[in-house]
Amino acid sequence: MRKSFPGHYPPSQDDLERMLKTGVIVLDTNVLLDFYKFTPKTRKIFLSILEALKERLWIPHQIGKEYQKNRHKRIDDQLRSHKNLVSALKAWMNSLDNFKQHPFVDREKLLPEIKKASDEVLSILEKSTKELLGKEPQHGYPEICEELHMQLTKLYEGKVGPSYEQEKQQEKLKLALERYARKIPPGYKDANAQEEARAGDGILWFQLLDQASSEKEAKPYLFVTGEEKPDWWFKNENKELIAPRKELIEEMQFTANTEFWLMHTKDFIPLAEKVLGLQLEESVIKEIESLHVEANESNLRGNHDHSEVVYKKDFLHGLYMEIMHQLTSLSGSSVKVSPLTFPIALNAIARKGLIPPEDCQLMQRALGKAVDAMTASDPDLEDLDFYTDWLEYILEKLQSASCS
Secondary structure, three states, X not given: OOOOOXXXXXXXXXXXXXXXXXOEEEEOHHHHHHOOOOOHHHHHHHHHHHHHOXXXXXXXXXXXXXXXXXXXXXXXXXXXXXXXXXXXXXXXXXXXXXXXXXXXXXXHHHHXXXXXXXXXXXXXXXXXXXXXXXXOOEOOEOHHHHHHHHHHHHHOOOOEOOOXXXXXXXXXXXXXXXXXHOOOOOOOOOOOOOOOOOOHHHHHHHHHHHHHHHOOOOOXXXXXXOOOOOOOEEEOOOOOEEEEOHHHHHHHHHHHOOOEEXXXXXXXXXXXXHHHOOOOOHHHHHHHHHHHHHHHHHHHHOOOOHHHHHHHHHHHHHHHHHHHHHHHHHHOOOXXXXXXXXXXXXXHHHHOOOOOHHHHHHHHHHHHHHHHHHHOOOOOHHHHHHHHHHHHHHHHHHHHHHHO
């Protein structure tokens, strides 16, 4: 039973310790970027854990690409929040001058004490800002951030998987999008609207499968992430993480004949602590837990800038109109193809043999769903990104057909 249905049998604690000792450890993009959010103490401890495990670290090219693309944004976010804290405190201190009389407050006695305490806090914050920026910021960023970047770079030297050549990348992209349409994990519910625009989770999963399949001796793969997306995790009715999606475990087993397990960052640290014989402070675990609770609650609430939604809808609409133009040209229609007539145009293109019928059917479904996303009053950023990927793929196929 266990061999036939590996996705239904979670590893024991002993199994997890064995996987950490002998397997390949892969940190997700969000874990690498979180190093820029950790306090110095937690960051130092986490780096020491990775240093002890460095012989087993490996990173898919897709994750490395996403890390390089997003690290400066993560640094900017942290600098902005630090400066906002100082500004908010100054604004609050200035508002005290407008505080006149109150029947329950002795203004003359209370205000000097409050201002003295506030000045001390402000002094500490401003001092920490100078320390954070360093004496000589590198490339406009805090020196400490560039040092961290080089530490991570050194840890992963010679441990980055290969990228796909352009033709194979397009094949994998098409496969990922086809899987997404059938809700095959991972990736169809990607919660990070700023991440890789080309089916990032699907590509990194293919790279994981490729690497595991290429091993001369099968090694278990331990994938560490701070995200809780339902296309990676199985959850109970209370939205608590239970186990990785069984499809992932089984696909790795049947494709590469090896074990796969998904582990949350907050669970990875205690496991590493036990295996490596460390003694970690409880505050380190609490910091990591609180960090990911905030991040995942933000994703679940769907917080985003309205201007970003408008931009993405406009971009998607521009792609859609260009596709209508290409369909008009390729189908030989005497009138401009519209949302009502594009299925007819796709059928005509398939009959001409310009594009395979099965591809035209996929395009028809994707275009219909894209219209729904564009016209929704409160569209999901995930959907806008997902159908942007699809429409870019469709437009590329149509342009290739028109040149053939």
